[in-house]
Amino acid sequence: MAFKIYTKTGDAGKTSLIGGTKVPKSHIRIESYGTIDELNSYLGLVSDHLNDVDLKAELKEIQDRLFTIGSSLACDPEKEPLMKLPDLKEADIISLEHSIDKMNEVLPAMKSFILPGGHVAVSHIHVARCICRRAERICVSMQQEEIFIEPLVIKYLNRLSDYLFVLARYAGHQLQVAEIPWKPRVN
Numbered sequence: 001m002a003f004k005i006y007t008k009t010g011d012a013g014k015t016s017l018i019g020g021t022k023v024p025k026s027h028i029r030i031e032s033y034g035t036i037d038e039l040n041s042y043l044g045l046v047s048d049h050l051n052d053v054d055l056k057a058e059l060k061e062i063q064d065r066l067f068t069i070g071s072s073l074a075c076d077p078e079k080e081p082l083m084k085l086p087d088l089k090e091a092d093i094i095s096l097e098h099s100i101d102k103m104n105e106v107l108p109a110m111k112s113f114i115l116p117g118g119h120v121a122v123s124h125i126h127v128a129r130c131i132c133r134r135a136e137r138i139c140v141s142m143q144q145e146e147i148f149i150e151p152l153v154i155k156y157l158n159r160l161s162d163y164l165f166v167l168a169r170y171a172g173h174q175l176q177v178a179e180i181p182w183k184p185r186v187n
Helices: 029-046 055-072 090-104 120-145 151-174
Strands: 014-016 020-023
Touching: 029 120, 055 090, 055 120, 055 151, 090 151, 120 151
Parallel strands: none
Antiparallel strands: 014 020
């Protein structure tokens, strides 16, 4: 028999972290991994709009890393050392940097700020970038409030947002879609 998806344990507005600690659903830790989950879901949508097999594989790896980050954020940090959770590694950040550099090799130099848009895939990647930046801001807020967060999480999210910006440009390049330069109104 399949298990039921609903437990009713959160009906009063509380949820459990990995390790059993109960916190309000409005807790910043819940907000952090909820935003990571949103980003992960959105990257699935981004992948569905791309045809490049290598990029799709890369995005799947990133989604895996986001599950790793989500499990870290969903865990009671006092109980985490007793559990076997996947770890984020510096190599994951280096991998993003290599991908950024590889994509940048074929992109023209930026001569102005660019507006998101031009193709549905490009626009979706920019939305993912914005979600990533929000996740990063929430994680930085945790750090500032002295709520434990692995520093590599913040570093990874920072690099991931850079990756997503370059990916948007790269996808546009592959799709032969012109970038939309921002032309500020000056009166």
